[in-house]
Amino acid sequence: MKCFTKVRTSILFTIILLTVSLNTSPASASPIDVNGGVMNEYEYSEVFFLTGEPVIFSGKAVTTEKENKNTLTRTYRFTLTGDQDHPTYKDAKLTRSVNYVANINEHESKGQTTSQFEVKSYSEKVTFGKDTYTLADYQYSEGMVADNLPASTFYSGNMVGRKIYKYVDGSTKAEDIITVHLNGRNMGYKNFWGATETQLMDSEIVTPKGSAFITSKASDSKSRIMVYEPFDPTLASFAGGHSVISSSDMVSEYTYNIPFGAGKGKLELQKKNLPLVERLIVPKFRDLGRHQAKDSIEKLYSLGIFDENSQFFSPNTPMQRYQYTIGILKAVDLRVLEEPKKSRVPRVPIFTDLSVKDPDYMYIESAVAQGIINGVTPDLFEPDSPITRVQAIAILVRALGMEGRAPSPGFRTHYVDDYKISAWAKDSVYVATELGLVKGNEQNYFNPKQPLTRAQAALLTSRFLDFLENDLKQNYRDDIFFQ
Template structure:
């Protein structure tokens, strides 16, 4: 029964697969839902501008983000709460400028608003956006496997009631300022987390104001404070589906499922309302509580190939090998994987590149001609221009994953545990987080770990990629088997798609 349910679930996912954008569309607390039309999504936003916590529902239209250094993006919102007689329309045009800093493999990102129209209709009347400031500034740091980013968002908006700056019946002022926006993008997902502290000031003329009476207030003013925690996370999962028929050429296969989850938590400090639902200006008691929302949608499902490997049936690494060959990270053309054979430097390098960037395309005729032109140097001295794996050597050299020895790659030599860990930590870009030397790792054979490898081994243990042997040793010079390599590359993928989510979402939102 469980297997039948899983199959139905996968069929539903295939039928409902879609493409979304994986970003937070605005600083207000809102969550993205399912696709409604092309580029249009169901959307819910928390609303506090009347002094009463509530939710507005509707749609948001977000165009695809172009792969350009400079572009313009228009985002539109149409929201309402019919029970409270509230409607909101918002049209924002952003200008985005990216400045590449190749010397430090970083990108500076500036997002500004060039046009912003917003109208909110409540029982009080119509609030129209009159003035605003906004800046979203970020820095992206690019490692071979993942681009990490952090940024700062500040903004201020003023809405005028039934008029404009010169003539109005009151105003609402909102000030946005929060902790750094943080996130990442890589082959297996992306995430963006924002903590926004919002201060709201609501002011209307006091109908009972008497200038002759001492202490009479010209305006009725209330204040509110919001702590908005919002995260948008896109990730990939792998679902294994077994097959029941006996007369079938394969026993099971994996499906690659991409989902996006939006999580929102808002702690609010609002004025108290009267029984009629109006702000009570006569009391100092506050309305303090929290609202939470989350939404998960399926973006895409994809069936993976099923490898026909005959020598991993009872092996301890069979699940790692089967998944990575299904993803074509390892070569699937061979009938025997030889899990206990030593893996060569080239085999390991290719598998890591496939895990980070996908299978690289084969060279075109034009590529081959360019490589053989006079003056062109190959990435390594022992790599020829017509090598069938040239594109992998090129990628490895460009991203400094494996340096070789005196510019010799030595592709057929077995890779050691220290070399393997160095490649994985370089891929994550975490080697600079190791302590300043001298220091010792936790392993009992620390003295056998070469100085060049110590930062990599330290960080691999720090993030849980390696834990060592039962006797507490690391054995840096041990050669790596293909099964061990599969296990470590699978651990790298799990770290990228699952474990850093805790750092970038739960740890921030739930603190």
């Protein structure tokens, strides 16, 4: 995939909120504190460097998060022991408790959220036999900004900190001060289909013996993927079906340079949660045969995004504007405006050819308010008209909020018929092409005004969901870890 520096009502095409457990947004992904650690359901692990040697600690970690009005409190508690296979460190112990408090500011007119984290309370003690490291002072500041877009929230933060430890030599009772300077940043996204956050942290450890330098990369990721499950018996009512695999894992990489101790080296940690497997309904369309969109159609039907009661999908039938628009908005779990309370004054739809009594009407009003869609004219939506390629692409890119990533106005796309792409849609076409959501035909024509068939809509929607499921995760983790 190209990157810039490198997704109920019964209708022909009905898109509904997923009836499997996908109907709740995934929890936000987040590395555990600033130490580069990883965890699963059973165990947490991190690497400790203050001795001059990398020591792996593992054990129990408990994280909690509470929000009260505009204040968010995060609490981390650790009870860890040293590497049980290491003769020197198997008796080492680490206990830590840290509270962070953030002031949350919602900038509703901008669609963004800013937050400022500080450390509220802390305690930490690490023992190696009779030697002890006690956290005497901890100063920390972190600022974050989140862009709350319809299909996905993107966020970024920066943090600085300073830890001061008192070291006591158990044999001589001599005391020393060790100072750890922290400087880091994080980046992440979260949407209906997954979440990933990657944290990069540079640490300078200043000791009486000299300074050490540690860089940690830690990433937490939650995702859902579709897997086809074959059904081997031939005497059956169906040939196979799909499963949704919900998974969560954390990876970290430490690169260290300790001149007075272990020297240079690298360590990697990884923890995976047990995946959740859910079988989905089985498609039984009779008019797909070997159609190129067959897999995409069956995938979306299995998820509940196509809700067909017939055994015939009619793949070459034009996709209607209303059907496609409502489908995409529900597939990405659009944040819908609250329906106004009843009033003596009759409600008027924002487009004269729509009805406020339609159960999905608020999706349209919400999408217009968020800048995802427009009418064909100021007064008409033309819900039953076929949706064109350029209209469909604009909806996807605006839902992502990425149309601003196109070049300065006046640019040309690489398509032969670039001159046929309306000015209002050119940014979306450019970005969708860069993201791999769309491409031209064999002659490199985009055909912007060509109506989209139901099969083509399925292919486009499937690629869009794949972008939300997989491409974002790769960009926010793999591209950073292996750059």
